[in-house]
Amino acid sequence: IEKRMPDSIPHQKDDAFRNAAVRHRAFPAFLILGLLCVGLALVYVFQGMTPETWDFNMARRIPIVIALVLVGTAVGLSSVVFQTITTNYILTPSVMGLDNLYVLLQTLVLYFVGSTQLTTMQSPLYFMGALLLMVCVSTGIFFYMFRGQNGGNIYFVVLVGMIFGITFGGLSNFMQVLIDPSEFAILEGRLFASFNRINEELLFTAGLVIAATVIWLVCDLRKLDVLTLGRSTAITLGVNYKWVVLRSLMIVSILASASTVLVGPVTFLGILIVSIARFIFPTYRHIVLMPGTALVGVAALTFGMLLTERWLNFSVPLSVIINFVGGVYFIYLIMKIKRI
Numbered sequence: 001i002e003k004r005m006p007d008s009i010p011h012q013k014d015d016a017f018r019n020a021a022v023r024h025r026a027f028p029a030f031l032i033l034g035l036l037c038v039g040l041a042l043v044y045v046f047q048g049m050t051p052e053t054w055d056f057n058m059a060r061r062i063p064i065v066i067a068l069v070l071v072g073t074a075v076g077l078s079s080v081v082f083q084t085i086t087t088n089y090i091l092t093p094s095v096m097g098l099d100n101l102y103v104l105l106q107t108l109v110l111y112f113v114g115s116t117q118l119t120t121m122q123s124p125l126y127f128m129g130a131l132l133l134m135v136c137v138s139t140g141i142f143f144y145m146f147r148g149q150n151g152g153n154i155y156f157v158v159l160v161g162m163i164f165g166i167t168f169g170g171l172s173n174f175m176q177v178l179i180d181p182s183e184f185a186i187l188e189g190r191l192f193a194s195f196n197r198i199n200e201e202l203l204f205t206a207g208l209v210i211a212a213t214v215i216w217l218v219c220d221l222r223k224l225d226v227l228t229l230g231r232s233t234a235i236t237l238g239v240n241y242k243w244v245v246l247r248s249l250m251i252v253s254i255l256a257s258a259s260t261v262l263v264g265p266v267t268f269l270g271i272l273i274v275s276i277a278r279f280i281f282p283t284y285r286h287i288v289l290m291p292g293t294a295l296v297g298v299a300a301l302t303f304g305m306l307l308t309e310r311w312l313n314f315s316v317p318l319s320v321i322i323n324f325v326g327g328v329y330f331i332y333l334i335m336k337i338k339r340i
Contacts (some may be wrong), residue, residue, distance in 0.1 A: 026283070033280075036299050040299060044065065044305060072301045075273070080274055081251060082249075095162050096165060100172065127206065191264065268323050268329070269326060
């Protein structure tokens with residue numbers, strides 16, 4: 001006598017079949033993006049290379065490529081997670097004030113310690129200290145907000161984060177007025193994202209932090225898929241909404257803070273690469289969307305470095321190009337939503 005299979009098994013088989021079908025359709029796009037990233041990286045590393053400049057160029061360009069991979073991955077994944085938990089595709093972690101907190105931290109160091117100490121504070125210990133400070137401030141805000149009567153209301157948390165970001169920005173501007181103009185010029189150079197002054201000692205530390213956070217994030221991929229349906233539906237399906245969102249916000253804080261401390265603030269990079277990734281991978285499944293966004297981020301940053309170094313001869317910083325293109329696209333999204 002043939003035993004009757006439980007009802008849950010066919011559903012599990014159907015879900016596995018759908019996952020395999022999604023990954024199969026996304027494979028050509030992954031292949032093209034992977035080849036594009038490798039090709040752009042090889043062009044960046046070996047273009048203009050001569051036997052006389054081999055040692056100098058390799059020692060300079062390889063760390064930059066590693067930094068591009070780390071920042072593209074961190075910014076892309078943090079933006080995807082943040083848009084998922086807010087169910088809003090025009091928000092990025094920068095609205096939580098992490099960029100302004102980094103600017104305030106740099107301003108405080110320059111004001112109380114001096115420009116000489118600021119330029120020498122590039123050790124892994126300083127990186128971890130700045131990272132822990134930014135993460136502790138942001139997660140402290142999250143924990144406090146989730147304890148109140150509005151606990152679990154992600155929009156209330158985002159609003160409070162925006163207020164703190166404006167406060168950090170105001171304090172930074174006030175203290176920058178009090179700084180000596182010659183020292184402010186040094187500070188101003190650190191307030192824009194730059195991949196040309198990467199400290200190689202920080203790459204290993206940043207890589208470990210980002211890799212550990214990505215492993216932590218992988219455990220919540222299925223829950224993030226459910227969160228795309230909204231808070232009420234996620235709770236109905238058995239997701240511990242408050243804890244999952246709080247844990248996701250902590251992950252976003254770590255990734256965004258790590259990339260900001262490593263190279264500086266890149267405000268509009270997240271919204272730009274996530275929008276491109278969603279166009280290439282029209283799916284809600286994070287197992288496809290997240291690696292796709294990371295590849296798009298690496299390709300975009302590598303192309304931007306080629307553009308600024310080889311074709312524009314450092315006349316325009318990469319962060320300015322990113323913020324200009326991303327800002328224009330952000331305005332386009334706002335106008336599009338207004339028309340809808």
